[in-house]
Amino acid sequence: MPWDExxxxxxxxxxxxxxxxxxxxxxxxxxxxxxxxxTLDAEESRDIVQEVFLKAFQSIGKFKGQARLATWLxxxxxxQSLNWRRRWKRxxxxxxxxxxxxxxxxSLELGTDEYQAANLYERREIDRAFKKALAQLPEDxxxxxxxxxxxGLSYEEIGRTLNLKKGTVSSRxxxxxxxxxxxxxxxxxxx
Amino acid sequence: xxxxxxxxLCSTEQLSRFHDGELDARERRQVExxxxxxxxxxxxxxxxxxxGHLYRRQADQALxxxxxxxxxxxxxxxxxxxxxxxxxxxxxxxPTRLLIPVTVAALALVFFMIPRPFNSxxxxxxxxxxxxxxxxxxxxxxxxxxxNTHQTIIWFKEDSTANGENDAVxxx
Numbered sequence: 001m002p003w004d005e006x007x008x009x010x011x012x013x014x015x016x017x018x019x020x021x022x023x024x025x026x027x028x029x030x031x032x033x034x035x036x037x038x039t040l041d042a043e044e045s046r047d048i049v050q051e052v053f054l055k056a057f058q059s060i061g062k063f064k065g066q067a068r069l070a071t072w073l074x075x076x077x078x079x080q081s082l083n084w085r086r087r088w089k090r091x092x093x094x095x096x097x098x099x100x101x102x103x104x105x106x107s108l109e110l111g112t113d114e115y116q117a118a119n120l121y122e123r124r125e126i127d128r129a130f131k132k133a134l135a136q137l138p139e140d141x142x143x144x145x146x147x148x149x150x151x152g153l154s155y156e157e158i159g160r161t162l163n164l165k166k167g168t169v170s171s172r173x174x175x176x177x178x179x180x181x182x183x184x185x186x187x188x189x190x191x
Numbered sequence: 192x193x194x195x196x197x198x199x200l201c202s203t204e205q206l207s208r209f210h211d212g213e214l215d216a217r218e219r220r221q222v223e224x225x226x227x228x229x230x231x232x233x234x235x236x237x238x239x240x241x242x243g244h245l246y247r248r249q250a251d252q253a254l255x256x257x258x259x260x261x262x263x264x265x266x267x268x269x270x271x272x273x274x275x276x277x278x279x280x281x282x283x284x285x286p287t288r289l290l291i292p293v294t295v296a297a298l299a300l301v302f303f304m305i306p307r308p309f310n311s312x313x314x315x316x317x318x319x320x321x322x323x324x325x326x327x328x329x330x331x332x333x334x335x336x337x338x339n340t341h342q343t344i345i346w347f348k349e350d351s352t353a354n355g356e357n358d359a360v361x362x363x
Binding site: 021025032036045049054058130150170188 | 203204207208213234235238239242247248249250253254256259262265271273
């Protein structure tokens with residue numbers, strides 16, 4: 001539905017169901033990706049998506065329109081993702097990982113020739129190394145990196161979302177890139 | 192592959208800002224004129240591109256593994272359930288947040304204090320019931336102790352408005 005943002009916000013404040021549907025459809029993938037980028041946990045991220053929209057639903061009356069709706073949702077998502085209760089829960093959770101999660105991607109297909117198989121193997125190795133390096137970043141640096149790479153936000157927009165100064169955004173982003181670059185340096189030329 | 196040597200003009204943080212289009216015009220021109228003569232900085236920029244590409248590839252895989260329409264459906268159902276009572280529901284819920292743990296505490300006290308014909312403790316030392324309890328803005332916690340075995344039970348309740356009903360009972 002081609003509603004502009006002020007119209008959507010007004011309809012959300014009236015509690016119109018179709019407006020909520022539009023909100024969810026418009027933003028749920030981005031909210032999921034942001035949550036996943038910070039938690040690196042699919043199950044956790046699905047829960048966070050639900051919480052973010054339920055929170056938005058509860059608090060839309062307080063939304064003054066000074067920031068963009070996306071910025072507001074990003075802020076809720078980051079807060080939810082960094083929330084200590086989740087971390088606590090995560091520590092308590094049984095560490096059950098299905099076998100597929102070890103593979104993280106497509107499986108080797110029968111009939112692929114040696115070259116393709118080697119390529120696929122290398123690609124998977126790189127993805128695994130990248131994910132590991134990403135997981136080793138502090139969550140706040142990861143949040144900045146993800147907002148940049150997924151949303152393509154400017155430093156100023158990231159700063160508004162995370163309540164940070166532009167300089168801090170720049171240094172965290174640089175730190176994240178430097179650490180990832182170091183971790184992936186062995187694979188230079190293979191990506 | 193080894194990174195070529197870098198000189199003092201090479202600032203990785205500046206390159207990171209250059210990569211993101213965050214330099215002012217003067218700084219940008221400086222970097223642009225430096226790049227053709229510096230293979231080391233060009234490699235750093237290529238690395239930044241590759242990292243972004245890698246991240247987006249992982250993000251695509253993560254997204255492909257989620258059934259977004261099922262997620263949307265479940266979300267809208269929960270919203271409808273909450274929306275049905277809207278403001279009235281929320282004003283009702285606030286006092287209930289306190290009411291629930293208080294009621295449970297009262298029931299637990301009654302349970303432990305009522306004299307029972309069977310399994311009564313003969314030595315006259317009354318069993319402890321609630322050791323401690325507290326209710327905050329996001330959680331309520333109560334500590335119990337069982338009468339005979341003296342096991343500690345932690346009753347934990349999260350804020351139901353934000354997280355649904357997530358009670359957890361642990362037996363230590």
